[in-house]
Amino acid sequence: MAKSNATEIKVPSPHDWRTTDTDEINKRRLRAREESFSITNLDARHPVFSNFCVKSGSGLSYSVEIRDVRQRQFACDCVDFRINGLATCKHIEATLLHLEARFRRLFAAAREHGSSRIEVVVDSTADTLHVLNGHGELPRAVAKWFDGDGRLANPHGSGETAVTALQQLREAGFPQIRISQEVAPWLENRRQAEERKQLRHKYELKVQSGAWPAHETKVPLFPYQREGMLHLAFAERALLADEMGLGKTIQAIAACALLHRLGQARCALVVTPASLKTEWEEQIQRFTDLPYQLVFGGRSQRLRAYGLVGSAAKTLTPALSHPMGEGESSSGCRRNQSPSELAPREDGSLSPRRGEDQGEGIPFFTIVNYEQMLADALDVNAHLRPDIVVLDEAQRIKNWSTKTAQAVKRLHSRYAFVLTGTPIENRIDELHSLMDFLNPAVLGPLFRFNRDFYELDDRGRPKAYRNLHQLHVRIKPFMLRRRKADVETELPERTDRNHFVPLTPLQQENYATHEHQVAKLMHAATRRPLTKQEQDKLMRELAMMRMICDTNYILDPEDRECPKLGELEKVLDECREND
Incomplete structure (x- = not known):
């Protein structure tokens, strides 16, 4: 694409958050000039007022629609255009530069006379x-x-x-009739909203009649966990922010199983820290009979794992995906999907065809770690095509500028579950990054979020928060958070059992030695204040007495006896027998 030599565009420092809409438009114009794009007209009958495939330097492609040059009426399927409220993006500005350079007279006439479409x-x-x-x-x-x-x-x-x-x-x-590329997604969003209501109603009727179980897991859920399952499944893209220990993993597994029962999901991708992959495996085995796979190994091995599920679903048409992040399009532009291309359902509504059965031996859950998604996100979209994406310990994407966050936000799926016990750790823009994955339109672009919820100082840096009630109102339909104190009445009563374990003779001997030192110091303390050195020694002696109660090994590596381990083994055997 030819580069423009027009007047230099000035933009504020990236550290100054006090930008105007004009500043933000100029940023996108500058990026359109500086970055490389490949632009193709998808309908050569219309040289200017047409739809264009814009391929960026990253290899991702976007569809741009030029309607009116003079009144600046455009459309692009990138996330930035959809949420920024500026009526432009770098892909549109790059297309305008391309048209002005290649069709100077036609472009000038288009600006003056408008479109006949x-x-x-x-x-x-x-x-x-x-x-x-x-x-x-x-x-x-x-x-x-x-x-x-x-x-x-x-x-x-x-x-x-x-x-x-x-x-x-x-x-x-x-x-001359052109149906905007934005119409098909609009129709699909309306259909999905209506479908969610119908699915919820159908599920409740089936449960009340006894045709379906009230719990989608082999082990019954607590009432608050069932509420979390329903929130995830029927909010479609949701944030579960329960405190640690309340079973976010179980609720996500149950929601995935529910969507599988409803015929809405044939494949769920679980993205988790590498250290928790086997924990997900154990929880899936315990709470459901749905098949799963853990993804390990080199790139070719991982691609085979993704393809194992994707190839088995070639006869199915996956649910239309909700594009995430700047990489919402894949390697090529697609023409708009018309309503006539959607399969009619028995109730007369329009929906992509879905398979009813999982298929024997085909994994439903695919468990990966965040580091793998750095390289594999686009491959997952192309080969696995998950219906559900679950982000565990989702604070891993709290920093929107990291490569991990950017890669994860390129994952496509209709359903998305974000699990974290700490949606905000340091700053509220961490919550913005989480919501940006679920639905970028909820909190808008970062520059508008900063305007709405931060007080800025003279240098354009944040100094305080504001409008936090409005922030809560915006995220409320998506986020469910319970603390242990909120649900303690639903939890089983706590049972305390004290197990008294006798010390070995050598433990008793060492314990008595330190106990004697403590007694001497306490006796001295009854006559005078202890010196700083004596106080420190008292603390050390007490600490060593506690260590000896566990095992002498902490202080003496030659002594490996630990009677508590034997008692613990008995307790674990009892738990296993009662499970």
Whole structure:
């Protein structure tokens, strides 16, 4: 792409958070000039007002839609455009530079006269479809679907019927009709929202009738854990922030099993610290019979593991993914998916086809660690195609600028569960990074988040928080957090058992030696204050008495006797027999 030699664009220092919208637009224009892009027109009949595939230097591709140059009406399927509220992004600015350089006269005419196309776009404010026509009246066959303000005539309808009819009109002789690339995702989001309600209703009826069990695990859940299971499964993309020890892993496993029962998931990807992979294996074995695999080894071995699940699902059409992070597109641009390409369900709604059975021997859970996702995120999207992504100990992505966070946010899935007992450790923008994975639109881009919730000093650096109640309101539908004090009435009563274990003769001898020193110091303390050295010695002697109660080995490596280990072995055997 040709580089522009226009006037230098000035932007604030990256350390100054006091940016205006103009500053943010200039940042994107500057990146469009400085970075390399490959731009391809997807419909050569329209040199300017068309859809373009923009491939960035990273190899990721995005779809850009140019509607009106003068009024700057564009669209891009990157996350930045979707959430920044600026009506542009670096991919759009790069496309405009490309068009201006290659089609100077056509671009100037397009800026002056506008487009002759009939644009069907999403009106996000009214949550409906809107038709735009810059030249003359709408053809009657088009106009009948919209009211006098250009909005969908039946705003309470799904919009799918109108879109299908308009597509047929375009193919039958109205090539000037263009249905925006934003329409298909809008229709899909509405369908999924309605589907969530229907699934929840269906599940509750099945449980009440006894057709389905109330628990999706082999071991019954506590009431608060069942609430967590339902929150994860039916919020679709959710944050579970229970305190440590309340069973976040169990709740996530149960939610995955529930979605499998409902036919919404054939594959779940669990991303966890490497040290916890075997713990997930143990919990899956204990609470469910669904098959699983742990991913280890070199790249070729990992790719085979991902392909094992993906190839078995070639006959299924995965649920439409919710794109995450800047890498939301894969290696190529795709044309818009029309409603007619979605499989009709028995109830008449439109949905991608799903498989009913898991398939014998095909893993449902695939367990990986964060370090593997640095290299494998795009391969997971291409080969594994998970329906659910579970992030365990998700504070690993709290810093949005790390390579780990950026890689994980490229994972695609309809369902996503974020598990962490510490959603905020140091700063509130850590929570922003977690929500950015779940749904970037909730808290918006970081520059707007900083404006909304930070007080900035004269240098543009944060000095205090503000509007925290508004922050809580925004994340409330997505985050569920319980403390032990909140659910203690649902937990079984604590049982304390004291096991008295006699010391060995050598332990008794060593204990008595230190006990004698303590007695001497305590006797001295009854007559006068102890010196600093005596106080330190008293603490050391008491500490050594406690150590000896465990084993002499702590102070004497030659003595390996520990009677407590024998008692502990008996307790563990008893627990195993009672499990």
